[in-house]
Amino acid sequence: MRTSWADSVANSASEIAVADNNPLPRPTRSTYVPPHLRNRTASEAPTLSGPVTDRAGFSSAAGGSQWPRWGGGSGGNKPESGRPAQGYGYPGAGRGGGGGGGWNNNRSGGWDRREREVNPFGDDEEVDTEHPFNEQENSGINFDAYEDIPVETSGDNVPPPVNTFAEIDLGEVLNQNIRRCKYVKPTPVQRHAIPIALGGRDLMACAQTGSGKTAAFCFPIISGIMREQYVQRPRVARTVYPLALILSPTRELSCQIHDEAKKFSYQTGVKVVVAYGGAPINQQLRELERGVDILVATPGRLVDLLERARVSLQMIRYLALDEADRMLDMGFEPQIRKIVEQMDMPTRGVRQTMLFSATFPREIQRLASDFLSNYIFLAVGRVGSSTDLIVQRVEFVQETDKRSHLMDLLHAQRENGIHGKQALTLVFVETKKGADALEHWLCMNGFPATTIHGDRTQQEREMALRSFKSGKTPILVATDVAARGLDIPHVAHVVNFDLPNDIDDYVHRIGRTGRAGKSGLATAFFNEGNLSLSRPLAELMQEANQEVPAWLTRYASRAPYGGNKNRRSGGGRFGGRDFRREGSFSRNLDYYGGGNSSTAAYGVPGNYGGGYAPGVTSAWD
DNA sequence: AAAAAAT
Numbered sequence: 001m002r003t004s005w006a007d008s009v010a011n012s013a014s015e016i017a018v019a020d021n022n023p024l025p026r027p028t029r030s031t032y033v034p035p036h037l038r039n040r041t042a043s044e045a046p047t048l049s050g051p052v053t054d055r056a057g058f059s060s061a062a063g064g065s066q067w068p069r070w071g072g073g074s075g076g077n078k079p080e081s082g083r084p085a086q087g088y089g090y091p092g093a094g095r096g097g098g099g100g101g102g103w104n105n106n107r108s109g110g111w112d113r114r115e116r117e118v119n120p121f122g123d124d125e126e127v128d129t130e131h132p133f134n135e136q137e138n139s140g141i142n143f144d145a146y147e148d149i150p151v152e153t154s155g156d157n158v159p160p161p162v163n164t165f166a167e168i169d170l171g172e173v174l175n176q177n178i179r180r181c182k183y184v185k186p187t188p189v190q191r192h193a194i195p196i197a198l199g200g201r202d203l204m205a206c207a208q209t210g211s212g213k214t215a216a217f218c219f220p221i222i223s224g225i226m227r228e229q230y231v232q233r234p235r236v237a238r239t240v241y242p243l244a245l246i247l248s249p250t251r252e253l254s255c256q257i258h259d260e261a262k263k264f265s266y267q268t269g270v271k272v273v274v275a276y277g278g279a280p281i282n283q284q285l286r287e288l289e290r291g292v293d294i295l296v297a298t299p300g301r302l303v304d305l306l307e308r309a310r311v312s313l314q315m316i317r318y319l320a321l322d323e324a325d326r327m328l329d330m331g332f333e334p335q336i337r338k339i340v341e342q343m344d345m346p347t348r349g350v351r352q353t354m355l356f357s358a359t360f361p362r363e364i365q366r367l368a369s370d371f372l373s374n375y376i377f378l379a380v381g382r383v384g385s386s387t388d389l390i391v392q393r394v395e396f397v398q399e400t401d402k403r404s405h406l407m408d409l410l411h412a413q414r415e416n417g418i419h420g421k422q423a424l425t426l427v428f429v430e431t432k433k434g435a436d437a438l439e440h441w442l443c444m445n446g447f448p449a450t451t452i453h454g455d456r457t458q459q460e461r462e463m464a465l466r467s468f469k470s471g472k473t474p475i476l477v478a479t480d481v482a483a484r485g486l487d488i489p490h491v492a493h494v495v496n497f498d499l500p501n502d503i504d505d506y507v508h509r510i511g512r513t514g515r516a517g518k519s520g521l522a523t524a525f526f527n528e529g530n531l532s533l534s535r536p537l538a539e540l541m542q543e544a545n546q547e548v549p550a551w552l553t554r555y556a557s558r559a560p561y562g563g564n565k566n567r568r569s570g571g572g573r574f575g576g577r578d579f580r581r582e583g584s585f586s587r588n589l590d591y592y593g594g595g596n597s598s599t600a601a602y603g604v605p606g607n608y609g610g611g612y613a614p615g616v617t618s619a620w621d
Numbered sequence: 622a623a624a625a626a627a628t
Contacts, residue, residue, distance in 0.1 A: 277627050300626040
């Protein structure tokens with residue numbers, strides 16, 4: 001039987017009082033610490049925030065600091081990754097003044113910020129330290145859906161995966177937050193990616209957001225920053241020096257990552273700030289000035305901040321690109337190169353770089369390798385594993401019939417729904433104008449809808465998302481701005497009103513449902529305008545054990561090879577192969593290689609039974 | 622051709 005989190009917390013509250021040897025003040029409202037008693041550890045090291053081993057509550061000092069102490073002057077290195085000794089300079093040295101020396105620890109501004117930190121978990125209850133990772137607890141993630149998922153890794157000396165959070169020494173404070181999040185055991189991507197990241201290795205990972213991808217790169221980053229005894233950063237007027245940078249392709253996704261990272265870093269002293277366009281910059285500047293360890297950002301706003309010299313990347317130790325293939329495609333690549341290669345960020349091999357996405361076209365992998373050093377490639381998933389959870393339907397609908405067809409779907413859905421309530425339905429269209437038009441039409445016809453796309457103000461976008469999540473407008477019409485990464489609970493149905501031209505986009509779109517191991521439905525409207533998608537779509541559906549309509553198979557068999565960019569560029573659909581391994585020996589398996597072997601890929605159902613089939617797709621972000 | 626991302 002399931003025990004609620006609140007119950008177990010209540011039951012163990014008295015034990016905690018004894019068992020908890022965490023020196024930090026509790027986040028309870030009743031605990032008032034007068035100013036003169038605050039920040040006692042800091043008084044032992046006046047300009048710094050105190051030894052992090054105290055703050056983090058690590059069970060041992062094993063490993064020690066992975067990086068050279070910035071104030072110590074010793075040129076240590078990261079033994080695990082064999083990085084060269086780093087001769088960091090001390091930018092701004094001598095410019096600071098006064099008592100504490102010329103350094104400013106941005107993480108602690110004279111008092112311990114944690115005492116004022118808003119509890120992102122919305123309660124002030126303690127967590128169960130007596131029964132860490134109690135298997136009876138339930139995070140809401142359906143772990144059974146993740147059993148026996150095959151994993152492919154390549155690269156030198158891949159650290160072995162772990163099976164439990166307890167096996168990883170992330171630090172007690174972070175462990176508490178993991179329990180507060182009700183994560184009982186790591187998801188497959190976390191099991192593999194966290195040890196790799198903690199080992200200081202660069203990583204290219206194909207993984208599913210719904211199963212905790214954000215945590216997979218956040219935990220090691222937060223833990224790594226905490227493990228620093230302290231970090232001394234330059235003090236240059238109005239410039240801040242984050243230690244970690246997380247980039248994502250949309251503003252809403254950056255916000256989401258920020259929210260998650262804030263939860264994970266609660267009470268750790270690690271400060272997370274988000275910066276994105278469309279919102280007043282002054283507020284973001286103020287947040288930055290209050291100190292930042294982890295900066296989550298969209299590229300445009302970050303470039304702005306860098307050009308204003310309000311942010312410097314020279315202290316960056318961790319770089320994470322979420323939706324990395326998107327970040328490196330034509331639209332974004334120049335900006336990313338500018339940020340990573342042409343500003344003041346430490347070079348690859350000096351910083352640690354982690355790229356995450358589900359889809360990783362070979363061409364993008366090749367590009368991405370510019371940013372990586374001796375990296376490990378990780379692919380988590382199995383033929384049809386995740387998309388098994390999403391029922392995919394394709395219907396032949398002429399352009400002129402799409403609206404009435406959608407109306408039929410929505411009516412049927414409403415009638416089958418509980419109390420006649422409309423289930424959350426996400427409708428993807430091709431254009432911003434089309435989104436507005438469809439939204440208007442739906443509203444006119446009695447279906448409360450809203451829309452999200454790049455022509456709306458940021459306020460409108462955020463309002464639309466809130467209104468959808470809350471069920472106030474249970475239909476959200478969206479462009480591809482909402483296709484990737486967004487974790488919207490309870491999306492029952494994704495409708496591809498207009499299909500995308502790229503199968504990877506389709507994979508990301510339908511992945512907005514069937515999250516966290518739950519089931520979902522995806523319906524696509526297909527017509528002659530989508531011929532180039534017929535082959536990859538039919539393949540994908542077949543590989544995911546979906547029913548492929550005969551008419552679609554016919555279209556697919558007639559469709560010219562190469563109509564889809566992924567066929568050419570090397571597919572990145574799951575099953576994701578490390579492009580470094582695609583030498584001549586695997587030519588006959590390389591369905592995406594541009595060779596004629598690819599024609600063998602289609603219509604060979606015999607391969608799909610077990611294990612990997614090359615070029616397999618799933619809804620893994 | 623469209624979408625996203627700075628003002």
